[in-house]
Amino acid sequence: xxxxxxxxxxxxxxxxxxxxxxxxxxxxxxxxxxxxxxxxxxxxxxxxxxxxxxxxxxxxxxxxxxxxxxxxxxxxxxxxxxxxxxxxxxxxxxxxxxxxxxxxxxxxxxxxxxxxxxxxxxxxxxxxxxxxxxxxxxxxxxxxxxxxxxxxxxxxxxxxxxxxxxxxxxxxxxxxxxxxxxxxxxxxxxxxxxxxxxxxxxxxxxxxxxxxxxxxxxxxxxxxxxxxxxxxxxxxxxxxxxxxxxxxxxxxxxxxxxxxxxxxxxxxxxxxxxxxxxxxxxxxxxxxxxxxxxxxxxxxxxxxxxxxxxxxxxxxxxxxxxxxxxxxxxxxxxxxxxxxxxxxxxxxxxxxxxxxxxxxxxxxxxxxxxxxxxxxxxxxxxxxxxxxxxxxxxxxxxxxxxxxxxxxxxxxxxxxxxxxxxxxxxxxxxxxxxxxxxxxxxxxxxxxxxxxxxxxxxxxxxxxxxxxxxxxxxxxxxxxxxxxxxxxxxxxxxxxxxxxxxxxxxxxxxxxxxxxxxxxxxxxxxxxxxxxxxxxxxxxxxxxxxxxxxxxxxxxxxxxxxxxxxxxxxxxxxxxxxxxxxxxxxxxxxxxxxxxxxxxxxxxxxxxx
Numbered sequence: 001x002x003x004x005x006x007x008x009x010x011x012x013x014x015x016x017x018x019x020x021x022x023x024x025x026x027x028x029x030x031x032x033x034x035x036x037x038x039x040x041x042x043x044x045x046x047x048x049x050x051x052x053x054x055x056x057x058x059x060x061x062x063x064x065x066x067x068x069x070x071x072x073x074x075x076x077x078x079x080x081x082x083x084x085x086x087x088x089x090x091x092x093x094x095x096x097x098x099x100x101x102x103x104x105x106x107x108x109x110x111x112x113x114x115x116x117x118x119x120x121x122x123x124x125x126x127x128x129x130x131x132x133x134x135x136x137x138x139x140x141x142x143x144x145x146x147x148x149x150x151x152x153x154x155x156x157x158x159x160x161x162x163x164x165x166x167x168x169x170x171x172x173x174x175x176x177x178x179x180x181x182x183x184x185x186x187x188x189x190x191x192x193x194x195x196x197x198x199x200x201x202x203x204x205x206x207x208x209x210x211x212x213x214x215x216x217x218x219x220x221x222x223x224x225x226x227x228x229x230x231x232x233x234x235x236x237x238x239x240x241x242x243x244x245x246x247x248x249x250x251x252x253x254x255x256x257x258x259x260x261x262x263x264x265x266x267x268x269x270x271x272x273x274x275x276x277x278x279x280x281x282x283x284x285x286x287x288x289x290x291x292x293x294x295x296x297x298x299x300x301x302x303x304x305x306x307x308x309x310x311x312x313x314x315x316x317x318x319x320x321x322x323x324x325x326x327x328x329x330x331x332x333x334x335x336x337x338x339x340x341x342x343x344x345x346x347x348x349x350x351x352x353x354x355x356x357x358x359x360x361x362x363x364x365x366x367x368x369x370x371x372x373x374x375x376x377x378x379x380x381x382x383x384x385x386x387x388x389x390x391x392x393x394x395x396x397x398x399x400x401x402x403x404x405x406x407x408x409x410x411x412x413x414x415x416x417x418x419x420x421x422x423x424x425x426x427x428x429x430x431x432x433x434x435x436x437x438x439x440x441x442x443x444x445x446x447x448x449x450x451x452x453x454x455x456x457x458x459x460x461x462x463x464x465x466x467x468x469x470x471x472x473x474x475x476x477x478x479x480x481x482x483x484x485x486x487x488x489x490x491x492x493x494x495x496x497x498x499x500x501x502x503x504x505x506x507x508x509x510x511x512x513x514x515x516x517x518x519x520x521x522x523x524x525x526x527x528x529x530x531x532x533x534x535x536x537x538x539x540x541x542x543x544x545x546x547x548x549x550x551x552x553x554x555x556x557x558x559x560x561x562x563x564x565x566x567x568x569x570x571x572x573x574x575x576x577x578x579x580x581x582x583x584x585x586x587x588x589x590x591x592x593x594x595x596x597x598x599x600x601x602x603x604x605x606x607x608x609x
Contacts, residue, residue: 397423447526457514543600
């Protein structure tokens with residue numbers, strides 16, 4: 001009868017393993033889909049963040065030199081380029097002049113070694129300046145236009161700097177690898193070039209205005225009326241320049257300017273690329289009243305400055321968030337809109353995928369929980385016991401196992417490679433291995449048990465069921481309640497016994513399951529210990545002692561763990577897991593400003609004789 005029950009248990013176990021495998025396969029497919037969506041979203045966010053960083057650098061620049069050097073210096077670190085060169089057109093002789101270069105061209109700060117002058121229409125850079133069309137050269141050896149500057153390189157990207165449909169310069173980068181530059185590089189540089197073009201013209205105009213003002217002050221020093229008149233003119237021009245800086249003509253997103261009656265004063269060309277926005281500002285759109293109400297509520301209590309409307313608006317199925325710039329002095333409101341439809345749809349799809357994954361993981365968790373032994377199995381053997389089981393993720397690479405055989409208790413606490421789904425899948429194989437070995441009549445000692453497990457893992461690797469680096473550290477003991485003795489063996493684990501306020505520590509073999517014993521000339525060993533009443537046995541995985549935390553962010557380590565167990569071992573067994581959890585949570589969060597997350601599965605079990 002017992003044999004039939006065991007066979008039935010084995011069939012159930014294999015069924016559970018197959019179900020977990022299927023669940024894992026489904027999870028892998030969903031994870032791949034989630035990763036693809038996540039990667040696309042991450043790429044979009046990274047692109048926007050890069051553009052924003054360059055926008056801030058450009059806006060902070062006070063002159064043309066600061067602008068071009070800010071771009072070239074940061075293109076290396078932020079875009080991974082080997083060099084970056086900026087040319088501006090000298091309108092007097094119609095040539096391109098190198099004005100900034102970062103890489104081999106400037107061994108000293110902001111100094112260009114042998115600056116190059118290129119005729120418009122000559123070489124790749126000159127061609128882009130002439131046509132106003134960006135180019136990616138995958139292999140410069142195959143392009144006869146390529147001009148060697150400091151050293152020859154194999155790929156090149158060149159983007160025109162355009163202001164008011166006129167090329168005023170070129171951004172160029174070369175790389176030693178073929179096919180280095182991609183469409184993402186091109187889009188980022190194009191946006192940077194558009195922002196740079198506007199800022200360069202703005203700074204040049206500002207410089208011209210400042211010089212002109214100085215000349216005027218020398219000539220008309222005594223003519224106050226004319227000075228005042230000129231100052232008014234300058235203020236108007238500066239105001240125009242200020243507005244120009246805040247919404248450049250090449251801004252790829254819609255920008256709309258309104259008066260305080262919400263009449264449209266200005267919109268950029270990008271609005272035409274967004275039919276919903278263009279219809280909203282040029283026609284009597286059905287959402288117009290709602291949009292105007294939102295604007296009125298937003299600006300009525302606001303002072304001058306920039307504000308973000310997080311909830312945004314939804315028009316014709318499109319989601320837009322926007323920033324509002326209020327200038328009551330000049331009586332206008334400026335809206336910067338950003339189409340978030342794709343991002344929102346991606347987020348919704350990501351949430352759907354994540355929910356499905358969590359459902360599958362929770363199903364896998366239920367399967368894994370079902371293999372853990374019920375606590376009533378231990379009642380005939382120990383006075384009391386506890387199980388502190390805290391997975392890092394929904395499912396765990398840690399598990400514990402027990403089986404009664406010949407009136408003795410076999411117990412194992414296992415720590416499989418990894419955590420989460422990979423660790424959980426390996427835990428099911430480990431669970432299968434433990435049940436396989438215990439059913440072997442030849443197993444009568446913990447040492448033989450460990451050798452049997454090692455053979456199982458070795459065969460599983462050879463059959464392809466396990467990868468080479470898949471393994472399972474464990475402590476295994478056989479407890480004989482009649483003689484009150486425990487015989488233990490294991491792989492890379494420890495066993496603690498606290499007796500009369502002294503902590504006794506026992507180590508296991510440093511041998512991995514499935515290791516070729518012939519190559520190491522070794523097998524697992526066994527040690528037996530006579531127990532006495534009041535002894536407390538502790539088995540554990542390394543997740544608890546390896547947890548980072550404390551005042552300086554270090555691992556907990558064994559000295560603190562030993563001290564903790566000595567402090568709590570006399571407390572009721574059902575309180576000890578609570579005390580363990582409180583301690584590790586305080587340890588993780590001791591540095592309030594920078595708390596640590598759990599890094600691994602944690603399992604601690606205790607048995608009292």
